[in-house]
Amino acid sequence: MEFSSGGLSRRDYTASFLGLGSFIAFLLVIEALIRLGLLNRFIIPPPSEIIASFGRLFLEENIVHRFFFTAGECLIAGVMVTICGIGIGVVMQRFTLLQRACETWVAAFASAPLVLTYPLFMVIFGRNAWTIIMMGFLSALPPVILKTIEGISGTRKVLVNVGRSFNLTATQQFWKILFPAALPTIFVGIRLGLIFALINVVGTEFLINFGGLGQLINDLAERYDLAGTYAAICFVILVSVLFFMALEKAERWLRPVN
């Protein structure tokens, strides 16, 4: 399901306002309950305090620098997964026997809790950015491989025949026909992969206490800076949501118009 803003009726606008209004009302109720002493402010800080501590995150905790650190890790994992995932997918699709032998394995690999191998990667790479990048890369690999296979296999026969009638070589057939036709489907895989990469990069940063935004949350929680912890979590959610929306937009842009 996609939530585009195009063609909204009055009822839809009312619904959107209800959603936003409920969220704001929820925050106000929490604020009131804390001020009345019905909720413990040492467990749940008042929303006003959380909002106020955002400035502190920028000024004292260097959140912009941390954001770029995490973004850099995601970018490296994304580039690696795009190159390797598409490459493996193309090779598997090219050799049918290999595809039939390994596709189930890749699907099983996708359902395995890969992020739990992070202690193993800490032993191999140490407690550094490479462990985090590798966790992002590994978790993002299966959807890119599977969608590449699906995209190339789903190329319309008529396009392939056009290529053949022009006597294209296998390389030309791939770059001029198969790859452009499969690109929208491949991008679905890349989008899923990048979302998994971001989730695992931030998660691993938090778990191994190293890097950007994930480490910041861990640091603030260990200092028992409650308002700061909640604000940092909100910041990560905001970044994830914006990242997710941007990828969705890019996918819509790539989708062929029927």
Next chain:
Amino acid sequence: MVTTGQLRQAAAASSGMSPVTLLRITIILAVLAAWEFLAHSGWLYRDVVPSLLSIGGALVRLLSDPNYYFNLGVTAAEIAAALAIGGSAGLAVGLLLGGNRFLSRAFEPYLYYLGPTPKIIFFPIMIMWFGVGPESKVALGTLSCFFPVALNVAAGMRQIDKVLIRVGRSFGASTRQMILKIYLPAMRHPMINGIRLGFGFALIGTLLAETKLSNKGIGFLIIQTYSIFDMPGMYAMLIVLFVLAIGANALIGKLGGLDSIKRN
């Protein structure tokens, strides 16, 4: 003229194995041989890639250790609780949002965009709310599995054949009867799919929380092998965990008849 492919297939058929099975066996053997070579090459730090024999030994020790089964039971109970709470909450919310377009427009975007955020970062909050015991792990597992179940159930609700709904209404079915006799049976597959996804997320959430802060459970055992640098033990634990996770995932799909949809 007989092609090489046909010859290969014929040879494989005569040996009773399909070419796919043969290739799979070849790949597995090649990977194992490469692993063993790497283990003895000295290119990596000792024990980072332990020999297959030592991993096998660790597997045997692990599977014959009663302490492992105790910890497996703890994790399984946490995941089951997370799936029960998060799954039923997701089911209720999904039914509500899927059955009402207005509420779906109002609240579903929040679920849709919050779904793919990293849930492990909520663990400090869970510790503050529920303490350092199994409750905080269950809470994180619940949070992780709620979103996929709710979104799948809501999407499944919208895909129900309108004829079925009209039949229910024309028989004057009450809301409870509509849910029990029409909605739930009609959306069995999306629901099972949601639960399968939810199980995966609950498992990851619970185990990651255990690796971060706990004194029992499989996550705790994994991080303990890291602390004492027992690499064969860590590999053995990860192998068993992956087999269990993939097996449970496939089992939920099979029980829900998801494999039969793909065949149809």
